[in-house]
Amino acid sequence: MTTADVRRGGTPVYLTLRMKPPWVFIDEIRRFVESFCACAGTTDNREAQLALAVHELMQNAVPNSHDDDVELTLEVEPEADRVAVAVTNRCTEAEYHALEERVARMNGEPDALRHYLQAMHDTPTAQRGGLGxxxxxxxxxxxxxxxxxxxxxxxxxxxxxxxxxxxTSGGSR
Structure with missing residues (x-):
């Protein structure tokens, strides 16, 4: 099956990756995902957005994996107009509940831009992380x-x- 076949027929494509967590591969995974999405028939901007999502989620998972495998699954379903990313890593119960609470708070704000701007405001510039x-x-x-x-x-x-x-406040992007 060629890239043209995938784009024309809307064939779902899936990527699954499992790795031991060295940081050095995260940027390479981002580039690979962008290329993978191009072959799956996404637009240029969407390729970059999905690569960003994978990059951010992997950056969160790798340092919190307790030296265990991190798993990435990416599903692109053109006919269903759907994309899904899942990143899995080992965690403690406390880590899970902390993240669950953070995601619930974030989803409690219906305006994603407003939440993003608030997160930027609340995160000290000297602190790494917190915005992914x-x-x-x-x-x-x-x-x-x-x-x-x-x-x-x-x-x-x-x-x-x-x-x-x-x-965005200045128009569309």
Whole structure:
């Protein structure tokens, strides 16, 4: 099957990756996902948005994986106008509940841009991290949820493959 066949027929494509967590591969995974999405028939901007989402979720998972495998699943379903990303890593119960609460707070704000701007305001500039999930929700236009099974947590990010143009205070993006 060729790239043209995938684009024309709307054939769903899936990527699954499992890795031991060295940081050095995260940027390479981002580039690979962008290329994978191009072959799956997404638009240039959507390729970058999905690569950003994977990058941010992997950056969160790798340092919190307790030196266990991190799993990435990416599903692109052109005919259903759907995309889903799932990143799974080992976690403690406390880590899961902290993230579950954070995602619930974030989803409690219906305006993703407002939440993102508030997160930028609340995160000290000297502190690394704290904005990744908000970036995924706003910039990649994906809804977030979290689940846990067998001592492993999965962050799910899903949405439309072809979302409406991103609306910002200065117009659309």
């Amino acid at each position: 999930l908000a970036r995924v929700r706003f910039e990649a236009q994906l809804e977030l949820s979290v689940s846990r099974a067998g001592g492993r947590m999965t962050v799910h990010a899903s949405g439309r493959l072809r979302p409406a143009p991103l609306q």
